[in-house]
Amino acid sequence: MQALYDVPAPAKLNLFLHVVGKRADGYHLLQSLFVLIDWADTLHFERRNDGLLQRHDSGDTLPPDDLCLRAARALQAATGCRLGADIHIEKRLPAGAGMGGGSSDAASTLIALNRLWGLGLTRRQLLDIALPLGADVPFFIGGRHAFVEGIGERLTPLDLPREMRFAVIKPEASIATKDIFSSQCLQRSKSVAIVAGFPAHNSSDAKNATGTENGTDSDASETVVETVRLDAEGIAMLAGGFGKESFGRNDLQKPAEAASAEVVQALVLLQEQFGNSRMTGSGSAVFAHVSGKDGIDEQSIANISKVLPSKWSARICRSLTAHPLRGWLED
Numbered sequence: 001m002q003a004l005y006d007v008p009a010p011a012k013l014n015l016f017l018h019v020v021g022k023r024a025d026g027y028h029l030l031q032s033l034f035v036l037i038d039w040a041d042t043l044h045f046e047r048r049n050d051g052l053l054q055r056h057d058s059g060d061t062l063p064p065d066d067l068c069l070r071a072a073r074a075l076q077a078a079t080g081c082r083l084g085a086d087i088h089i090e091k092r093l094p095a096g097a098g099m100g101g102g103s104s105d106a107a108s109t110l111i112a113l114n115r116l117w118g119l120g121l122t123r124r125q126l127l128d129i130a131l132p133l134g135a136d137v138p139f140f141i142g143g144r145h146a147f148v149e150g151i152g153e154r155l156t157p158l159d160l161p162r163e164m165r166f167a168v169i170k171p172e173a174s175i176a177t178k179d180i181f182s183s184q185c186l187q188r189s190k191s192v193a194i195v196a197g198f199p200a201h202n203s204s205d206a207k208n209a210t211g212t213e214n215g216t217d218s219d220a221s222e223t224v225v226e227t228v229r230l231d232a233e234g235i236a237m238l239a240g241g242f243g244k245e246s247f248g249r250n251d252l253q254k255p256a257e258a259a260s261a262e263v264v265q266a267l268v269l270l271q272e273q274f275g276n277s278r279m280t281g282s283g284s285a286v287f288a289h290v291s292g293k294d295g296i297d298e299q300s301i302a303n304i305s306k307v308l309p310s311k312w313s314a315r316i317c318r319s320l321t322a323h324p325l326r327g328w329l330e331d
Contacts, residue, residue, distance in 0.1 A: 003046045004116050008324045009108040010040040011099035012139065013166060013280045013287055013317075016248030018189035023151070028181055031192065032148045033248070034139050037166065037317040040324075041093050041105055043068070045112050048084035051076075058090040067106035071133055075113055078129050083117045094313060096174020098281025100136045107140030111325045123329040143326030145319070164319040165292045167274055167301050170285040171262035172311040180282045183255035249278070256283040262312075269307075273300050290316065 012034045021029035048054075053072045055062070068087055075081065087109065093101035110130060114121050121129075123141060130137040135152030144157040180186065256263045256279055263279060266286045270277035274288035290297045297316050305314045 001047070001116055001118070003044070004112050005044045007043040007045065007108050007112045008040045009043055009093075009101070009104040009140075010036050010038065010320060010323065011093050011097075011101060011104060011317075012036055012136070013099065013168070014250060016278075017250045017252060017281065018192070018248075019186065019251040020189055020192050022188075027151045029150060030148065030152065031189075033145075034148050035145050035160065035164065036320040036323055037099075037168075038320055039093060039099070039168070039315065039317050041101060041108075042090040043105065043108055043112065044088040044090075045109075045116050046086040046088075047116050048086060050084055051082050052084040054084075054086050056086060056088045058088060060091055060095075062089065062091065067102045067133060067137075068109045071106040071109045071130075071137075072113055074129050074133060075110055075117075075119070079117075079119050079121070081117050081119060085113060085116065094170040094285065096176075096283075097170050097285035098279065098283045099168075099170075099285055100140065100281065103134050103136035104140045106130070106133050107137050108325060110137075110141065111328050115328055121329075123331050126329065140323065141329075143323035143329070160319055163292070165290050165297060166287045166317045166319075167270060167290050167297065167304070167314070168280075168285055168287045168317050169266040169270060169304070169308070169314045170312065171260070171266050172309065173260045173262040173284050175256055175259050175263075175283045177282045179259060180252050180255045183258065185255040185258045187251065187254075189249075189251050250280070252282050253279040260284055266312075269304055273304055287317075 015033040015035055017030060017032040019028050020031050023029060053069055053076075055066065055069055068089065072085060072087065089105065091101075093099060093104070095101065107130060110126050113119075114126060123143070126141050127138050130141045131153050138153055139146055139148060139155060142155050142157060145160055147156040147158060148154065149156075253263075257267070260283070263284050263286065266284075267277040267279070270286060270288040274290055277286055277288045279286045290300070301314050301316050308314060
């Protein structure tokens with residue numbers, strides 16, 4: 001095999017994101033519901049026999065040493081592979097959106113080069129290589145929607161009961177993740193979920209999240225621990241009812257609103273049009289759950305697009321059944 005073309009790298013939305021604790025090393029413990037959507041970058045790979053790795057950008061210029069190159073080097077180092085690659089990236093996902101674009105590109109790079117170089121690594125082996133690259137990369141290697149815990153490394157795969165549709169707005173502004181997590185506006189969530197029917201590590205996570213083991217939180221007695229089943233009703237509850245006062249929300253949203261008036265403006269636009277809005281990840285993209293009626297949602301987002309400032313983007317996205325490359329790896 002000499003090349004792989006049109007390799008997708010889909011984005012994700014955090015239907016909710018709770019900060020439930022903090023480790024001694026400073027990393028925050030999270031609980032989140034990650035959903036794959038059909039907004040994606042496209043990558044192309046051509047095999048080299050000289051071991052060199054070169055990236056070629058179509059569109060906006062990426063940082064010189066991005067996650068794709070780091071992922072490729074990590075795969076070479078882990079396997080001793082002496083092959084290289086020319087990596088072409090058609091960047092469609094906006095940077096600094098909280099949609100996992102860079103992490104998804106890195107994951108698709110690992111999956112594609114594993115195939116192109118004939119390495120035959122399993123999903124589990126690629127997950128071990130992926131985690132040091134970034135907390136979101138293992139999710140995209142996993143290839144399914146997931147309930148995510150820890151710093152992003154603990155994944156409980158799930159299937160959505162039906163296709164979901166979202167209106168997504170990305171303002172021009174981008175917010176550094178480190179600024180969000182260091183903000184004075186950031187507060188620990190009072191809600192912790194334990195997923196019924198899944199491994200017992202959730203119980204220890206709940207202890208860590210309430211601060212009884214890591215000692216970072218003094219108000220653990222106020223924490224509400226809820227048992228959640230990942231059926232249609234449970235997913236709806238985890239997602240917070242999209243606008244109703246419920247379990248789900250994004251604990252990073254208030255710091256982002258304090259840092260960027262554009263995030264506030266985008267949230268208001270979606271709230272007025274669809275009756276709900278929420279930020280994904282650490283921002284600055286925001287989304288609304290929409291009706292799913294063909295034509296109506298598209299017209300609504302078209303109306304919003306007419307009043308958006310320049311360099312903003314807006315579109316209707318659909319949830320995927322699974323990652324398009326999931327079948328390229330054996331579990």
